[in-house]
Amino acid sequence: MSARLRPFLRAYALLLRLYPAPFRAEYADEMQGVFAEALAEATRQGPAAVVGLCLRELCEFPAAAAREHRAGFNAPWNEKMKMTSLPLTPRAEIELPATREEVLAGLAPFVLVGVVLSVYELGQYLAAPPISTAGAIGMAAGWLALLAGLGWGWVRGFPRWVYPYVGSALFISALAMESSMPSWPTLGAQAGLRELLGWRAWVPLALVAVVALLRTRSLRPLARFGRGVWRDWTRLTFLGFGVLPVFAWLFTDETYGVFPLVYVLLCGSVLTLGAYFYMRGRGPGQRAFSLLGALAGFLLISTGLSAVYWDGRVEPWMGGTAYYHWYDMVNRGLTSLPLYAAVFFSPALLGLLRRWLSRPGAAA
Amino acid sequence: MRHIANRHIVREPAPEAAPAPLTEATFFILLSLAPGPRHGYAIMKEVAALSGRRVVLSTGTLYGALKRLLELAWIVRVPDPDPQATARPRQAYALTRVGRRTLQAETLRLKSLVAAARRRGAPDQA
Numbered sequence: 001m002s003a004r005l006r007p008f009l010r011a012y013a014l015l016l017r018l019y020p021a022p023f024r025a026e027y028a029d030e031m032q033g034v035f036a037e038a039l040a041e042a043t044r045q046g047p048a049a050v051v052g053l054c055l056r057e058l059c060e061f062p063a064a065a066a067r068e069h070r071a072g073f074n075a076p077w078n079e080k081m082k083m084t085s086l087p088l089t090p091r092a093e094i095e096l097p098a099t100r101e102e103v104l105a106g107l108a109p110f111v112l113v114g115v116v117l118s119v120y121e122l123g124q125y126l127a128a129p130p131i132s133t134a135g136a137i138g139m140a141a142g143w144l145a146l147l148a149g150l151g152w153g154w155v156r157g158f159p160r161w162v163y164p165y166v167g168s169a170l171f172i173s174a175l176a177m178e179s180s181m182p183s184w185p186t187l188g189a190q191a192g193l194r195e196l197l198g199w200r201a202w203v204p205l206a207l208v209a210v211v212a213l214l215r216t217r218s219l220r221p222l223a224r225f226g227r228g229v230w231r232d233w234t235r236l237t238f239l240g241f242g243v244l245p246v247f248a249w250l251f252t253d254e255t256y257g258v259f260p261l262v263y264v265l266l267c268g269s270v271l272t273l274g275a276y277f278y279m280r281g282r283g284p285g286q287r288a289f290s291l292l293g294a295l296a297g298f299l300l301i302s303t304g305l306s307a308v309y310w311d312g313r314v315e316p317w318m319g320g321t322a323y324y325h326w327y328d329m330v331n332r333g334l335t336s337l338p339l340y341a342a343v344f345f346s347p348a349l350l351g352l353l354r355r356w357l358s359r360p361g362a363a364a
Numbered sequence: 365m366r367h368i369a370n371r372h373i374v375r376e377p378a379p380e381a382a383p384a385p386l387t388e389a390t391f392f393i394l395l396s397l398a399p400g401p402r403h404g405y406a407i408m409k410e411v412a413a414l415s416g417r418r419v420v421l422s423t424g425t426l427y428g429a430l431k432r433l434l435e436l437a438w439i440v441r442v443p444d445p446d447p448q449a450t451a452r453p454r455q456a457y458a459l460t461r462v463g464r465r466t467l468q469a470e471t472l473r474l475k476s477l478v479a480a481a482r483r484r485g486a487p488d489q490a
Contacts, residue, residue, distance in 0.1 A: 019424075027431065030455050031423045034404040038423070056422050064424030068431075 005039055008054065015057070019065050020072045021101070098160060098279040105153075106161035106279040107272055109146060109168050113245035114268025116142045121252070121261040143172065147208050154212035158225040161279065163235045164242025169205050171243040176201035229347070230354060234287040236347035238278060241291055244271050244298060251302060259309045266305070270297040284351060295340060303333025386470050388419050389429050394438065394459065394467040401442045401458035404430070430457060438463030 012035050016028050035057070042049035098106060120135025122128075150169050153162025179197050212221070229235050248267040252260035274294020281287035307329035386394070389411070396402060396410035404426060412420045421429075433439040437460055444456045459467065 023431070027427045030404055031427050033454060034408065034426070035423050037405040038408065056420065057424070060422035061424050064422065064428050067428055 002043070005036075005043065008039055008050075009036060012057065015061055018061075020068050021099070022072065023068045102159065102161045103276065103279045105149065106164065107275050108149060109164045109242055110245055110268060110272040110275050112142045112145060113168070113249075114264065114272060117245070117249050117264045118261060118268065121264055125258055125261050143204075146172070147204055150205075151208045151212050154208070154221050155215050157221045158228055160228070160232075160235060160238070163239040164275065167239040167242030168246065169208075171246055173201050173205050175246070230350065232284050232287075233347040233349075233351040233354075234278070234284045234291065236350070237288070237291050237344050238275075240344050241271070241275065241278075241294070244295075248298070248302065251306070255309060259305065263302070263305050266301045267298055270294055270301060273297075288345065288348070291344070292341065295344060296337065299333055299337050299340060303329055306333070385473065386466075387429075388415070389421060389425060390433070391467075391470055392419055393421075393426070393429055393433065394463055394470075397439060397457060397459045398464070398467060401444075401456040403444050403454040403456040405454075407457065433457075433463065436462075438466055 009032070013032060016024060016031060019028070038053055039050065042053045116135060116138035118135075119138055120132055123130070123132030123135050146165055146168050150162060150165040153159060153165055156162070176197050177199070179201070213219075245268055248271070249260075249264055252263050255263075271294055274290055274297070277290035277293070278287045281290050307326035310329055311326035392411040392414050393407055395414055396407050402410065404423075407430075408421050408423075408426055411426075430439065434441070434457075439457045440460050442456050442458045444454045
């Protein structure tokens, strides 16, 4: 193949990556071969034929790719699980690092929350209401995106990347219970009556569950959730990890200036990095260390920034006395690391239990 | 037994009774395989030749159609009838019995349409 044609073949290979993974697995090689033959033939006919071939491929590609994605989405759930790029048995999924698409999906909650909160805090810092408003709208859009990701992961049988979506959605719903009502009537209650959202905060999550159950018409995804956790306890830790971006933002309550923005940016970055190494890890051991490292980084940053911000600071609500000094924050940070690690890595007990149950002679 | 888009499991209707007309791309793909098995690029060229270059398939359209025809069992994968020693191995496709009957049924349907048009005196020359 002429060197002049290789860029076309590389561009075509990139286009192929936008097809669904099962379709690519089955047909990508053939399609590349056919395109290469068509390109060689077109080259013999002249530049106009090459341009015509490339234009035809580009123009028909969106409809063809959309058709395959739609066919994959509409397939019955059992067939869809056979069509996924991973085998049905979770063992290979547990041992192998995630694919590029799975990594992106797993990072999305951390990146999304980090970006949205950073925009909001930037608006607050610059005292620019349009930017804050954009951040607030981003929060609503981000919430919808999280729910959509959760629903999609549910339908796909709870692959590894969806666990932080579960954690984030549960945490945000629980937080929202203590939020006050919006100014429009919501499920029988309205602002002005001093009502909190309460149980209504769980309605979006319940809707996702209903849609996913109707879509799959099966409880097998939930069974796969349980089986996935049983075989790889770090998934539960990753679920809790999904809580941390919003949790970190809550730490910035009653703080001002550039602190919240820097805090959210740095903590969001280290958590995203931890999620990346988790998704690329092989086996529970590597993944556990990824999350442990990210948790330690998160607490280090949190402690350092808090120590700098709160050292001797006197706020109006403190009544003229500084509550904290830097050594108080450092002490708090150092003592909280074991507690956080114990909470987040308590699912390791599941791994120990599984090992104990599967020891030689345990079945007897 | 085949799953179709609305998830009802139905038996495939006998091709003679198949109500839905085939798309042009599907018809020409089946027609190109009537003489014998062909690989993907040969199908693409044959479809263009049969249609007088009116139907020129992109690789995405071709393989989307081949995938659906495989799912319907109208075609089947076979060893390449024209292997090239130095080129990468190619996959060939051949009509199944059901696919051949479907093609015949569609050809009969199109013939009946043309006959009806001629009876009405519709011109069949541009």
